Amino acid sequence: MLLHLLLNTLIVGAGYGLMAMAFRLMYSVSPFFNMTLGAVAALGAYASYGLISLCGLPMWFGVIGAIAICALFSYFLEAGIYTPMRNHGASSMVLMVASLGVYTIFESVILLVFGPQYQNLGSIHSAVTVHLGFASIPLVQALTIVAFFVCFGFLNYLLHHTFIGLKIRAVNDSASLANTIGMKNNQIILLVSVLTGIVLGVDGVLIGYDTGMTPTMGFNLLFKGMIGAIIGGLANLRGAFFGALFLALAENIGVLIFASEWRDLIAFVIFITFLSLRPQGIFQKKGN
Amino acid sequence: MEYLINLAILFGIYSMLALSLNMLIGMGGLVSLAQAAFYGIGAYATAIGMTSLGFGFFTTIILGIIINAVIAFVVGKILARFQGDYYAIVSAGLSIIVFSILQNWKSVTHGPLGIFGIGKPEIGSYAFYSNTAFLGLVAVFTVALYVLYQWINKSSFGRVLKALREDEKLTQSMGYKTKHYKSVIFVLSAALSGIAGAFFASYIAFIDPSSFQLKEGIFLFTIIIVGGLSSALGSIVGALILISLPEVLRFIGLPYETAAQLQQMIYGAMLLLMMIFKPQGLFGKYRM
Amino acid sequence: MKKFILSLMMATALTACGDENKAEAPKKEEKPVITIGATLPLTGNLAVYGKALQKSLDLALQDAHPEKLKYTYKIVVEDDQYDLKKALINVNRFKSVDNINAVMSFWGNIGTLVSDWAEKNKIVHMGCAASDKVGAGYYNFNHATQPQSLLNRILKYYKDNNFKKIGIAYLQALEIQEFIDHFVPILKENGFEVVFVTSFNPDEKDLKMEILKMKEKQPDVVEVLLNSPIINIFGKTSKELGFDVPMSSINNMTDALEEYEGQTFVTEDSGKASFTEHFETATGTPQTACVVNFYDGLNMLINAYEKTPLKEGKQIPDNEDVVKMLLDINNNGFVSVINQINMDKEGNIDSPAVLKRIINGKPTTVEK
Secondary structure, eight states: OHHHHHHHHHHHHHHHHHHHHHHHHHHHHSOSOOTHHHHHHHHHHHHHIIIIIISOOOHHHHHHHHHHHHHHHHHHHIIIIIHHHHHTTOOHHHHHHHHHHHHHHHHHHHHHHHOSSOBOSSOSSSOOEEEOSSOEEEHHHHHHHHHHHHHHHHHHHHHHHSHHHHHHHHHHHOHHHHHHHTOOHHHHHHHHHHHHHHHHHHHHHHHHHTTOBOTTHHHHHHHHHHHHHHHTTSSSHHHHHHHHHHHHHHHHHHHHHSOGGGHHHHHHHHHHHHHHHOTTOSOOOOOO | OHHHHHHHHHHHHHHHHHHHHHIIIIITOOOOSOHHHHHHHHHHHHHHHHHTSOOOHHHHHHHHHHHHHHHHHHHHHHHTTOOHHHHHHHHHHHHHHHHHHHHHOHHHHOGGGOBOOOOOOEETTEEOOSHHHHHHHHHHHHHHHHHHHHHHHHSHHHHHHHHHHHOHHHHHHTTOOHHHHHHHHHHHHHHHHHHHHHHHHHHHSOBOGGGGSHHHHHHHHHHHHHHOTTOHHHHHHHHHHHHHHHHHHHHHTOOHHHHHHHHHHHHHHHHHHHHHHOTTOSSOOOOO | OHHHHHHHHHHHHHHHHHHHHHHSOOOTTSOOEEEEEEEEOOSSTTHHHHHHHHHHHHHHHHHTOGGGSSSEEEEEEEEOTTOHHHHHHHHHHHHHTSOOSEEEEOSHHHHHHHHHHHHHHTOEEEEOOSOTTSSOSTTEEEESOOHHHHHHHHHHHHHHTTOOEEEEEEESSHHHHHHHHHHHHHHHHTTOEEEEEEEEOTTOOOOHHHHHHHHHHOOSEEEEEOOTTHHHHHHHHHHHTTOOSOEEOBSGGGGOTTTTTTOEEEEEOOOSSTHHHHHHHHHSSOOOTTHHHHHHHHHHHHHHHHHSOOOTTOSSOOHHHHHHHHHOTTTSOOOOSSSOOEEOTTSEEEOOEEEEEEETTEEEEEOO
C-alpha cells in the first residue's frame, strides 16, 4: 500500500504540479491570483475534444492544436485584459476579481457549447498501460509524470540558463527597476503568458485523457495548483514543484487514514496552516 | 403577487447579507469571500434550534449570533495574519472548510439530508405564517440593519475603520489598536449575516449545505462589487440588481436553456466590466 | 441602468397584469389552456438529468397527440440549478405569472420543497424522488420506483448470485443518504456482510486510494451509488487498478455505459420494451434518471385533466377533482408505458424494479 501511496502521490502531484508551476511562473511577472489559469487548462481538454472527437483530426494534431489554442488564449487574456488594466493602475485585488469574472464567462461558454456531461478523451478499452512491477498504470498517467519533470526541467533551464530567463527573473525581482533599465516588461509578461498557456494546455489535455472533463473542472484544479505553489513558498519554481507533491502526499495520506470526503478540508487546512506558520512556505529563498 | 412577495423576501435577505458584507469589505477593507459560511451557520442554528431544540425563532437568532461570534472571532484572527489578495484566498479556503463540515458532520447537521420542517417566527400568539407577514418582518430587520450600517459608518469606530482601510500603519502609529477594530468588524459582520441566515432557514423551511458553498460567497461579493463598496445604498441596489436579473432576463424571452448560461455570463461580465470601468461599484466610495 | 429599471418595471407590470389577462374568456375556437410547470436543473451539476427530463416532457406531450385533446397543454420549464431558493422562485413565478395548474419536480431536495408549496397552494404536484416526503399531502404525487422495490430486487440479485460480502460506494446527496440509512440495516438483517460503506463528494477526481482500500476488503459485489461524472471516474479507475469485482448500481449506470460494460444494475422498469428506444431515437439523448417517470407522469396528468368533469361554469377542472381522478388509477383509463404500476392512497406511484446488464453498450433486461 505504501508503494501505491507514493506512486499515486507522484501521479496526482504531477497533475497539480503543472498547474502549480504555471501559476508560479505567471505570478512571478504578474503578481495577482489569476482565476483564468483554470480556464486555460480546461480549454486544453475541451479544445482537444473539439478537434479530435468533433472535427475528427488525428490525435497528435488535435493535441498540439489544443495546446496552441491555450497559448493563444492565455496571450489574449493577458494582452487584452490584464496588461491594459495593470497599466491603468489596477491593484492586484481588482485584477483578481476581473479574472474571476472572465472565468465565470468562460465556464458558461463551455457549458453552452459542449454541454454539461462528462467527457473523456480516452477510451476505456484501448488504454495502454505501463507496467511497474507492483502496479500498472495507464499510459496517460505515466505521461503526466513525465510531462511534470520535463516541464520543470525545461522551465528551470529557461529561467536560469537563458537570457530570456534572466529578463523574466528581472521583472519578478523588481518590475520598476527592470523598466528603468529599459527591458520591455509588457513583452516579457506576454511571453510568459504564452509559456504558461502551453504548460496549462498540456495539463488540460492530460487530464482530459485521464479523469476526463466537465465544464467546472478548471476552478478546482486552479485551487489545488495554487495551494501547491503557495505551500512551496510562491518564491520559485522549485517551490511549486515540491509544494504540489507535498499537497498530493498529504491528501493521499489523509484519504488513507480518514475518509475521502474530508479530502478538500485536509487540503485547505494544510494550506492555511502553512500560510499561517510560514508565510514564505517551504522554500524561503527568493529569486527565480 | 406571491411571486413578487417571494422575490421581495429574498431581496430583503440578500440586502441584509450585502450590508453586513459591505461593513467588512467596504468599511474595513477586508476582502472576505467567506460570508456564506456565517450565513450558513446562522441558518443551521435556526434550523437545529427550532426543530431539535424547540426554541423559538428569535431565540435561535440569538443562538446563531453567539455561535457565529465565537467562530468568527477565531476565523477573524486567523485571517488577520494575511493581507490583500491573500486574505481573500484564505477566506475562500475557510469557506470551503466550513461547507465541508456542514456537509460531513452528519450527526449534527444531517449532512446532505438537510433539515426539514423549520417553523416560522412567532411573537406571543401571533405566527408569521403568511408570506406577507414574513416579508414585513424581513423588511423591519433590513431597515434596522441599514440604519445600523449608517450609524457605524458615521461613528468614530467607523472613521477609524475606514482610516485603517486606507493606511493601516499610519492609523496604528496614531495609537489605534487596528487588530482590535478588524476583529470587531469581522465578528459583527458575521453575526449579522447569521441573522439573514435565520430568515432564510425559516422562509424556505428546509435547508441543506448546498446553499452555503463558496459560490454563494462569491455571489454576495459580486452584489457589493456591483452596487458599490462602502455604501449602504450600494448594498441594497446591488442586491436588487442581482436578485432580479434572472427574472428580467426571463421576461426578455430567451429560451430557457440558454437563459441560465447567459445569466452566468452576465454575472461574470458584471464583475469584469465593473473592475475595468468602475472598481468602486455603482454607488461605492471605496476602491480596492 | 435606465434600461434595466425599465425592464424591471415591465416585469412588475406583467406580473400585475398577468392575472387579468388570463381571466379573459378564450375565443370560441381556442381550447382552454392547462399549464404545467416543471422546475429542473438545466444547468449546474445535474444538467445532464434536467435536460433529458425536459426532452421527456416535450416527447410526452407530442406523443399525446395534442390536437385530439380537450385542452391545450402548455409546459413551462425553468432552470433551478438544483438550488432550493431558485426552485422556490420558479414555483412562485409559475403560480403568479404562468398560472400553472400542476407542477413537476425532480428528486428529493427540490421535491420536498415543492411538495410543501404545492400543498399550500393547492397545485397538483408530480415529483420523482426516492423520498416519501415528496408524495406526502393531498395534492402531491411521487412517480418513482420506490426504494423498497429497488431494494428487494437488489437483494434478490445478490441471493441469486451467492454474493455474501457487500461493499457500498455512495455519493453525498439527499436521496442516496436516505437510501443508505435504509439499505445497510436491511442488508445486515438479511445476513449479508457489509465490508465497507464509503462516501464521496461529487467533485472528487482522484479515487485511487479509496479504491485500493476497497480492493483490500475483497467484496463480492460493490454497489456504486454515484452520479456522473464521479461514476465514470470510479469505473475507469477501478479497471485501471484491477479492481475487477461485479459492480451494481441503481439507475445511474446509464450515465457510464462504456465504463460498466458487463455490469448489472437495478432500474425502474422502463416499460413496454420499446420506450427506451423510442426516447433515444426521438431525442438523441440517453435515457437517464426519472425520464420514464416524467413521461408517464405527464401522461397521467393529461389523462386526469381530460377525464375530470368540470364544475358548473368553469372552463377547466378543479385541482381538487383532478387529484381524485388521479388517485382513481384503476378506473380512469390511464395506460402506463411501464409494465406495471401501483399507486397508494398517498399518491406514491411505485413501479417494479428490473435488473439490467450492459451488453455491448446497451442496457438489456436480464433475470439474474
